[in-house]
Amino acid sequence: MKLRPVLGATIGGAIVLAFLPLACHNQYLMHVAVIAFIFAALTASWNLVGGYGGMFTFGHQAFFGLGAYTAALLAINLGWSPYAGIFAGGMFATIAGIIIGVPVLRLRGAPYISIATLAFAEVVRIIADNLTKLTHGETGLVGIPTLPSFALPGIGQVTFSLADSRPYYYVSLMALVAVLVIVGLLLSTRVGLALGAIRDSPEAAESLGVALTTYKVLIFLTSSFIAGCIGGLYAFVVSVLTPSTVLSVEIMVQIIAMALIGGLGTFFGPVLGALILTVGLELLRAFSDWQLVIYGALLVVVVIALPGGLISLPKRITEIAGRIVSAPKSRPAADSVAISNRFEQEKP
Amino acid sequence: MDPRQALLEVDRIDAGYGDVQALWGVSLDLREREIVALLGSNGAGKTTILRAISGLIPTWGGTIRFEGQALDRLAPSEIVARGVVHVPEGRHVFPKMTVLENLRAGAYTAAAWRRQRESLAEVFDLFPRLRERAGQYAGTLSGGEQQMLAIARGLMSGPRVLLIDEPSLGLAPVIVDAVYATFGRIRELGCALVIVEQNLQRALAVADRAYVVTHGRVTMAGTSQQVAADPEIRQAYLGM
Amino acid sequence: MNIGQLVIDGLVAGAMYAIMASGLSLVWGTVGILNFAHGEFYMIGGYALYFTLVELNANPLLAVIAAVLVTFGIGAFVEMGVLRWLLNRREWELPTLVATLGLSVFLQNLALRSFGATDKSVPYLFHSVYHVGRVTIASQRVAIVAVAVIAFALLWGAMRFTRFGIGLRATAQDRDAATLMGIDVKKIYLLAFAISAALAALAATMLSPIFSINPWMGARPLLKAIVVVVLGGMGSIEGAIIGGFGLGIIESIGVALVSSEWEDVIAFGLLILTLWLKPSGLFGTREA
Numbered sequence: 011m012k013l014r015p016v017l018g019a020t021i022g023g024a025i026v027l028a029f030l031p032l033a034c035h036n037q038y039l040m041h042v043a044v045i046a047f048i049f050a051a052l053t054a055s056w057n058l059v060g061g062y063g064g065m066f067t068f069g070h071q072a073f074f075g076l077g078a079y080t081a082a083l084l085a086i087n088l089g090w091s092p093y094a095g096i097f098a099g100g101m102f103a104t105i106a107g108i109i110i111g112v113p114v115l116r117l118r119g120a121p122y123i124s125i126a127t128l129a130f131a132e133v134v135r136i137i138a139d140n141l142t143k144l145t146h147g148e149t150g151l152v153g154i155p156t157l158p159s160f161a162l163p164g165i166g167q168v169t170f171s172l173a174d175s176r177p178y179y180y181v182s183l184m185a186l187v188a189v190l191v192i193v194g195l196l197l198s199t200r201v202g203l204a205l206g207a208i209r210d211s212p213e214a215a216e217s218l219g220v221a222l223t224t225y226k227v228l229i230f231l232t233s234s235f236i237a238g239c240i241g242g243l244y245a246f247v248v249s250v251l252t253p254s255t256v257l258s259v260e261i262m263v264q265i266i267a268m269a270l271i272g273g274l275g276t277f278f279g280p281v282l283g284a285l286i287l288t289v290g291l292e293l294l295r296a297f298s299d300w301q302l303v304i305y306g307a308l309l310v311v312v313v314i315a316l317p318g319g320l321i322s323l324p325k326r327i328t329e330i331a332g333r334i335v336s337a338p339k340s341r342p343a344a345d346s347v348a349i350s351n352r353f354e355q356e357k358p
Numbered sequence: 359m360d361p362r363q364a365l366l367e368v369d370r371i372d373a374g375y376g377d378v379q380a381l382w383g384v385s386l387d388l389r390e391r392e393i394v395a396l397l398g399s400n401g402a403g404k405t406t407i408l409r410a411i412s413g414l415i416p417t418w419g420g421t422i423r424f425e426g427q428a429l430d431r432l433a434p435s436e437i438v439a440r441g442v443v444h445v446p447e448g449r450h451v452f453p454k455m456t457v458l459e460n461l462r463a464g465a466y467t468a469a470a471w472r473r474q475r476e477s478l479a480e481v482f483d484l485f486p487r488l489r490e491r492a493g494q495y496a497g498t499l500s501g502g503e504q505q506m507l508a509i510a511r512g513l514m515s516g517p518r519v520l521l522i523d524e525p526s527l528g529l530a531p532v533i534v535d536a537v538y539a540t541f542g543r544i545r546e547l548g549c550a551l552v553i554v555e556q557n558l559q560r561a562l563a564v565a566d567r568a569y570v571v572t573h574g575r576v577t578m579a580g581t582s583q584q585v586a587a588d589p590e591i592r593q594a595y596l597g598m
Numbered sequence: 599m600n601i602g603q604l605v606i607d608g609l610v611a612g613a614m615y616a617i618m619a620s621g622l623s624l625v626w627g628t629v630g631i632l633n634f635a636h637g638e639f640y641m642i643g644g645y646a647l648y649f650t651l652v653e654l655n656a657n658p659l660l661a662v663i664a665a666v667l668v669t670f671g672i673g674a675f676v677e678m679g680v681l682r683w684l685l686n687r688r689e690w691e692l693p694t695l696v697a698t699l700g701l702s703v704f705l706q707n708l709a710l711r712s713f714g715a716t717d718k719s720v721p722y723l724f725h726s727v728y729h730v731g732r733v734t735i736a737s738q739r740v741a742i743v744a745v746a747v748i749a750f751a752l753l754w755g756a757m758r759f760t761r762f763g764i765g766l767r768a769t770a771q772d773r774d775a776a777t778l779m780g781i782d783v784k785k786i787y788l789l790a791f792a793i794s795a796a797l798a799a800l801a802a803t804m805l806s807p808i809f810s811i812n813p814w815m816g817a818r819p820l821l822k823a824i825v826v827v828v829l830g831g832m833g834s835i836e837g838a839i840i841g842g843f844g845l846g847i848i849e850s851i852g853v854a855l856v857s858s859e860w861e862d863v864i865a866f867g868l869l870i871l872t873l874w875l876k877p878s879g880l881f882g883t884r885e886a
Contacts, residue, residue: 066692113874121632121695121832125824126873129866132821140859263703270696303711306704313693313700314683412778438780450775452768463768467780471761515780 013198040175047182050284051189053268055236061275064209069127072134073103073234075257077241096242103238135257151251273319371420395565396554403574404554412444445512447523449504453497464514481510502533602733610739612846613746617801619826619838621794627833628770628790634698637816638705643799644811662803673795709813717810742804825869831879
């Protein structure tokens with residue numbers, strides 16, 4: 011992954027998106043975009059671990075929710091500034107990441123990490139549910155203050171309120187850009203190379219002296235920190251928190267759907283997936299009952315027909331076109347195997 | 359010209375893994391009650407040929423016929439039902455099943471399942487040691503016993519052709535003797551053999567004919583005596 | 599604390615955990631995937647029972663059988679329609695995980711759309727109550743344990759003695775060698791998956807009278823089944839059975855000590871502990 015073009019595309023895209031509120035004054039659309047940007051950032055942080063890192067964790071919502079509650083509670087009970095709270099949320103999420111990461115990240119084999127992280131996230135959710143004195147459980151943690159207003163030269167006072175989504179739009183857009191920049195920078199270093207090796211062949215990577223677990227933990231904690239910060243931001247955007255909105259498995263399912271439909275393990279896949287699914291979900295509000303039915307079906311279809319996600323669509327189309335055009339020999343397709351794929355690892 | 363019918367005919371097959379070709383125009387045949395050896399060094403393609411015959415990998419070109427009928431488009435389970443069985447390299451016994459259960463697994467196809475008892479009797483006759491160990495978990499057997507089990511398991515479906523991949527691999531010479539001693543008796547029971555071997559001398563001692571495979575192509579074919587006497591072979595493999 | 603009652607209650611819950619888990623383990627051990635939609639087969643079994651028993655007023659025994667068979671069929675359909683496309687790929691682990699996840703969401707919400715969110719209830723199949731010493735147990739619950747035991751006996755017998763059972767165990771231990779025996783691995787996968795769905799439905803038919811029927815009823819059984827499978831060892835049916843009963847009893851006693859809100863935390867805590875200390879579980883066949 012080449013850093014400069016990717017960063018360039020990110021900044022370029024952000025600049026384009028920055029003009030949107032100037033052109034369109036639809037508050038509803040702004041709000042949808044805010045949620046989309048937040049989820050894009052969240053998905054990008056998971057993509058670091060699940061896509062690039064090959065560790066299919068299933069408990070990312072725990073970090074998101076912990077960050078949200080931490081930031082909210084610090085602001086409400088101790089009067090902390092939201093931005094400090096967001097940072098604290100990230101740190102708290104990182105600590106949680108250490109607690110679950112250390113025992114679990116050395117596990118190999120896809121379902122084990124998934125199950126362990128899922129269990130962890132559920133424990134966090136149950137705890138949040140049961141500590142009603144602190145979190146108010148399902149009744150909801152209300153009274154979360156908005157982000158502090160500030161003055162911008164040339165524009166004047168910028169206040170955050172429920173009336174105007176535009177400041178939130180820009181803040182969340184900047185957060186998304188920040189996350190993408192961090193991810194991009196991380197991937198362009200030695201860490202990124204190690205990740206590629208780990209994902210494609212853990213055994214080979216290990217024999218080359220790559221300290222597997224160390225890199226896994228590093229990636230995991232970075233992604234947890236980011237998720238926690240995003241959660242903190244989310245708290246100040248929605249102003250009400252319940253365990254089932256920020257700590258539920260549904261969030262994880264959405265993350266996976268966005269990452270996969272966009273393109274797992276690609277840089278812009280998460281963003282594409284988040285944008286499409288968030289906007290799509292809103293468009294489907296007419297069929298509100300069918301939303302999730304379509305979601306689930308889409309997940310299955312994409313995984314079968316378009317495993318690389320929507321980002322791989324151009325490549326896939328040219329691939330299929332190429333196969334139709336060139337004379338088909340009796341050679342089977344490169345990625346399907348007649349009966350056994352295990353024999354292929356043995357010598358011929 | 360040998361008047362016996364060709365039981366198994368492999369005619370100019372190409373095959374490979376994924377995008378990588380491993381066999382080019384390989385031809386060989388096997389007649390009734392014959393023992394044919396496939397020789398060659400590591401990675402030459404011998405196992406690939408067996409896998410193409412048993413249906414584990416598809417052929418890209420050429421045909422494979424057994425008793426005159428095409429084999430190359432059939433599923434492995436159908437190939438076994440027709441009477442061609444592949445005993446894979448490395449034994450691959452089912453470790454958490456007993457010797458008896460392994461043998462029963464070998465008789466999985468419908469017709470074979472019905473005549474389990476007779477097959478078991480034949481197989482225990484050939485390999486008495488397996489009868490002694492019938493209740494033992496296959497994972498705890500010695501290498502030689504596992505090899506015998508693998509071969510016995512292959513025989514359970516009453517095949518007419520048995521493809522055996524590297525029967526001597528990792529076994530002590532004495533054990534290999536015992537294993538090879540059964541090949542003649544298997545032939546007598548009406549089953550022809552294709553044996554893939556890196557150990558040239560062993561293979562040529564028991565086989566009627568041999569093919570030498572190099573880099574995915576058949577580079578020599580003839581009777582065992584012819585192949586054994588060939589100066590290139592003698593130099594390459596026997597160091598003479 | 600009435601230990602006898604706690605143990606009995608634990609055994610009853612455990613029986614159901616064990617049935618759910620053995621289905622999950624069957625598929626994990628044979629096909630090699632963790633079926634996230636397993637809970638939805640439980641749910642389908644529940645609704646199928648509701649429709650045959652309540653709407654169609656069928657005889658309870660027939661209703662149970664119908665529910666199990668319908669779910670068996672749906673399981674087979676899912677395997678053929680979805681999983682089969684993915685299992686032959688070089689990279690099959692993640693896609694199949696995601697596919698079952700997508701299926702789970704799809705089925706849950708399809709049920710929501712079709713049947714609505716309100717709970718449906720199914721009458722108890724057995725009505726008497728027994729008292730033995732200090733222990734009280736409803737005959738419905740006795741039936742649960744009895745059904746579980748019979749199911750396990752049948753499963754065990756099938757695995758040991760039938761052609762299919764041997765084929766399935768062979769496939770689970772060495773898929774490629776099994777292919778060379780003439781075992782049609784595709785059919786084995788299909789049957790394993792359908793049987794696991796049927797097992798989930800069986801659990802649902804027994805439990806639906808006690809808990810209610812709604813689109814999300816499969817979520818907790820799935821999570822519990824996952825915990826049991828990890829405890830007992832993935833791929834091991836004996837492990838699923840022992841782990842199931844074990845978890846049931848541990849939970850029952852644990853909840854009496856702590857409180858019911860923390861019931862799931864006990865299960866999840868055990869899961870994380872097991873994965874940390876002994877990932878292969880008690881009788882595991884697959885390496886972590």
